Amino acid sequence: MTTPDTIAGAASTDPMDADPETVRDGKTSRISQWLSKSAVQIVLVIVALFWLMPTIGLLITSLRPLEEFARTGWWTAVTTPSQLTIENYADLIGDADLIDAVLNTFYIAIPSTVLPVFFAAMAGYALAWIPFKGRDTMFLVLVGLLVVPLQMALIPAFSVFRTFGLSGLPAIWLFHTAFGLPLAIFLMRNYFAGLPGSLIEAARIDGASEWMIFLRVILPLGFPALASLMIFQFTWTWNDLLVALVFATDQQPITLFLRDRLGEFSSGIGVISPGVFISAIVPLIIFFAFQRYFEAGLLGGSTK
Amino acid sequence: MKRGTWWLLGLFLTPALVVLAGLVVWPAIRTVFDSFYGPAGQEFVGLQNYRDMFRFDRMQTAIRNSFIWVIAFPTFVTITGLIFAVLSEKVGWRTAFRLILFMPAAIAILSSGIIWRIMYETNPDRGAVNALVDIPVSLFTSEGDLAGASPSTDIASFDQDGLVVRFEVGDEGGTVAVGVIGIREDEIPASAVQASTILAEPPGSGVVAGVVWRDTRPGGGERGVVESGELGIPDVRLRLLDAAGSEVGSTVSEADGSFRLEGISPGAYSARIPSAEFRESWGGISWLGPELITLSAIVAGVWIWGGFALLIIASGLAAIPGELQEAARVDGANEWQVFRRVTVPLLAPVLGVVFVTLTINALKMFDLIVGIAPGSVQDEANVIALEMWRTAFTGLGNRGLGSAIAVFLFVLILPVMVFNIRRFRVQEGRR
Numbered sequence: 001m002t003t004p005d006t007i008a009g010a011a012s013t014d015p016m017d018a019d020p021e022t023v024r025d026g027k028t029s030r031i032s033q034w035l036s037k038s039a040v041q042i043v044l045v046i047v048a049l050f051w052l053m054p055t056i057g058l059l060i061t062s063l064r065p066l067e068e069f070a071r072t073g074w075w076t077a078v079t080t081p082s083q084l085t086i087e088n089y090a091d092l093i094g095d096a097d098l099i100d101a102v103l104n105t106f107y108i109a110i111p112s113t114v115l116p117v118f119f120a121a122m123a124g125y126a127l128a129w130i131p132f133k134g135r136d137t138m139f140l141v142l143v144g145l146l147v148v149p150l151q152m153a154l155i156p157a158f159s160v161f162r163t164f165g166l167s168g169l170p171a172i173w174l175f176h177t178a179f180g181l182p183l184a185i186f187l188m189r190n191y192f193a194g195l196p197g198s199l200i201e202a203a204r205i206d207g208a209s210e211w212m213i214f215l216r217v218i219l220p221l222g223f224p225a226l227a228s229l230m231i232f233q234f235t236w237t238w239n240d241l242l243v244a245l246v247f248a249t250d251q252q253p254i255t256l257f258l259r260d261r262l263g264e265f266s267s268g269i270g271v272i273s274p275g276v277f278i279s280a281i282v283p284l285i286i287f288f289a290f291q292r293y294f295e296a297g298l299l300g301g302s303t304k
Numbered sequence: 305m306k307r308g309t310w311w312l313l314g315l316f317l318t319p320a321l322v323v324l325a326g327l328v329v330w331p332a333i334r335t336v337f338d339s340f341y342g343p344a345g346q347e348f349v350g351l352q353n354y355r356d357m358f359r360f361d362r363m364q365t366a367i368r369n370s371f372i373w374v375i376a377f378p379t380f381v382t383i384t385g386l387i388f389a390v391l392s393e394k395v396g397w398r399t400a401f402r403l404i405l406f407m408p409a410a411i412a413i414l415s416s417g418i419i420w421r422i423m424y425e426t427n428p429d430r431g432a433v434n435a436l437v438d439i440p441v442s443l444f445t446s447e448g449d450l451a452g453a454s455p456s457t458d459i460a461s462f463d464q465d466g467l468v469v470r471f472e473v474g475d476e477g478g479t480v481a482v483g484v485i486g487i488r489e490d491e492i493p494a495s496a497v498q499a500s501t502i503l504a505e506p507p508g509s510g511v512v513a514g515v516v517w518r519d520t521r522p523g524g525g526e527r528g529v530v531e532s533g534e535l536g537i538p539d540v541r542l543r544l545l546d547a548a549g550s551e552v553g554s555t556v557s558e559a560d561g562s563f564r565l566e567g568i569s570p571g572a573y574s575a576r577i578p579s580a581e582f583r584e585s586w587g588g589i590s591w592l593g594p595e596l597i598t599l600s601a602i603v604a605g606v607w608i609w610g611g612f613a614l615l616i617i618a619s620g621l622a623a624i625p626g627e628l629q630e631a632a633r634v635d636g637a638n639e640w641q642v643f644r645r646v647t648v649p650l651l652a653p654v655l656g657v658v659f660v661t662l663t664i665n666a667l668k669m670f671d672l673i674v675g676i677a678p679g680s681v682q683d684e685a686n687v688i689a690l691e692m693w694r695t696a697f698t699g700l701g702n703r704g705l706g707s708a709i710a711v712f713l714f715v716l717i718l719p720v721m722v723f724n725i726r727r728f729r730v731q732e733g734r735r
Contacts, residue, residue, distance in 0.1 A: 036639075040391050044388075044391060044392060044401055047388065047401075047405075048400075048404045048405070051404050051405050051408075053432065054408075054416075054423050054432075055419065057419070057422060057432055058419045058422060061422055069430070071430075073425075073429060073431065073435055074422070074432070075432060120320060122315075122317070122319065122320065123317050123319075125316060126312075126313055126316035126317050130309065130316070132309065132313055138317075142320070143725065144725060145324060146721060146724075147718055147721040147722065147725065148328055149667075149668060149713055149714055149717050151689060151693075151709075151713050152331065152332040152710050153328055154693075154697075154710070155334075155335060155338060155706055155707055156330070156334035156335055156338070157331045160327070175327060177323050177327075178323045178326075178328050181323060185320060210312050211315070239411070239413065239414070241413070241670070241671045241674065242670055242693065246693070255412055255415075255671075259414065259675075262674075262679070265421065272418060273422070276419065279411075279415055280410070280415055283410040286410075
């Protein structure tokens with residue numbers, strides 16, 4: 001996934017359907033226009049195929065027996081599809097290590113998503129709608145923490161967790177929460193600040209407590225931003241390797257499962273390639289299912 | 305301010321502040337302190353870790369590679385994103401195209417590294433990248449059916465033109481037995497069958513018969529004799545030359561490795577198999593070898609982040625009023641001029657964002673190297689973020705040196721990040 005430092009920088013318009021197609025007549029003749037358009041079409045089709053090739057190669061590799069991998073390339077399956085088999089996947093279903101790894105990845109990613117987004121929503125509301133002295137400075141300092149790469153905290157955090165007797169999953173949750181917060185606070189505060197103040201004022205006049213306003217007004221209104229931030233953070237933590245490498249104990253996520261098997265790459269490909277595919281399915285499903293939030297919410301809402 | 309506001313503020317802000325203070329601010333400060341202490345954090349060593357850092361081979365390679373990453377990676381990815389953002393505007397299926405290019409960004413970077421490790425397999429028969437390179441290469445040099453093979457008996461020998469077998473043709477014809485070894489069963493075309501026993505009988509007057517076969521079988525077998533379980537080698541070209549060296553016939557071996565030429569008068573002859581049949585394939589470029597690994601990983605990086613750059617640039621492109629480009633066209637500018645003089649300058653802020661973000665990614669590069677580099681070239685593929693982890697958390701674990709590397713990484717990232725955050729503030733000002 002792209003780093004969190006980025007999404008906020010996106011400009012405001014929905015990039016997926018951007019259509020600045022302009023009316024073109026005048027000097028260029030229709031024929032040369034048609035020719036250059038066809039050339040572009042062909043180039044883009046080729047580029048798209050090339051871009052898909054590695055992923056397709058992985059999928060086919062995961063469906064071939066080990067002997068075939070040692071002998072021929074995955075593309076031979078296009079002409080001789082008889083070599084394809086679900087054997088590798090069938091073997092993995094019985095592989096307790098992989099099933100544990102997939103479950104552990106969920107155990108890691110879900111709290112590591114919910115915690116920072118909820119904490120950031122709370123902080124974002126306070127920073128946007130509860131006036132207090134030094135508010136803007138505090139906001140800038142919190143966002144300024146984006147400059148700290150997580151490498152700067154790994155070693156001492158490791159000792160802190162040991163001091164408090166934390167290890168494994170809770171350590172990973174808290175660490176992901178900490179390093180997800182600066183960007184999340186930035187996005188939440190900006191999104192909430194863009195909500196109509198009249199709604200909040202009306203609720204206050206009606207005597208609603210700030211906590212009720214947060215739960216009943218702000219969270220529902222902020223749903224698009226919350227959803228896109230959660231998608232982003234979930235994918236980020238699902239795909240994480242470094243934090244898991246340092247803090248995971250016996251409950252290892254799928255990235256560690258894969259990394260442990262890279263030592264015997266050729267002989268382990270029957271486990272590695274379906275493993276990679278399984279690890280990719282979850283973020284890909286989320287990505288395609290929530291595509292709309294991803295663009296409109298995160299890219300648009302953050303800066304408008 | 306209402307009474308109780310401070311209590312409220314505490315409620316809303318405390319969780320975030322506590323986590324940030326405890327796991328970002330304090331550890332970061334502690335890391336700076338640790339970087340002046342020894343491996344276990346006990347004795348004060350001053351700047352020793354910073355001196356050592358630049359002296360160790362592994363770290364020197366890491367710095368050099370990170371430098372290459374920072375120069376090449378943001379440039380390639382931004383250019384890729386820009387080109388395809390502009391081109392994809394011209395087609396109706398731009399959404400599908402952009403999704404396809406963005407898709408790798410959803411996959412774990414470690415997994416993308418593994419995916420490219422499969423793509424980069426050295427043998428052109430197995431690695432897709434080398435198979436593509438092989439297409440033009442094989443126009444000039446194709447692998448022979450007998451690549452790597454050598455004769456099993458001394459009746460055959462190599463000269464500059466290939467393999468030669470000298471023999472006599474008598475009243476009952478002549479026989480040529482070309483047994484070869486040094487060729488694996490799976491290197492023989494799938495059409496091959498059990499080698500012919502044509503040599504068991506005299507071929508008859510005026511006939512030259514022979515077999516080209518793999519003269520070995522499980523357990524070895526007897527050299528120079530066709531035995532059960534030994535495969536013929538099909539499609540091998542043979543030429544028959546008389547004593548004066550002029551060609552009297554040529555043929556190609558059958559599926560059982562046999563061949564037969566008729567109308568040959570008695571005398572001394574030589575059968576030749578051209579050297580092209582023995583030519584080995586070029587073996588493929590070693591993309592994941594020590595020399596090319598960083599370049600190969602950067603290409604994989606372009607695949608991973610190209611779609612991200614495209615999306616951000618496309619969103620910037622959509623915000624540019626089309627009239628500006630149109631006006632330039634009306635003034636007689638061609639497409640390249642419009643792109644170079646109008647589109648790119650207007651996109652400069654967005655291109656800057658993408659470039660800076662990718663520069664930070666380049667400095668933090670970690671998972672991709674772990675996934676793509678085979679263990680034996682991990683030292684050559686090393687980058688700063690990887691070396692930080694290796695130093696601090698593998699082997700004995702050097703806390704002081706690991707902290708110093710982390711601080712070094714922070715110092716490199718800091719100016720780039722400050723640039724990024726100032727942009728946030730500019731946005732704030734516009735709100």
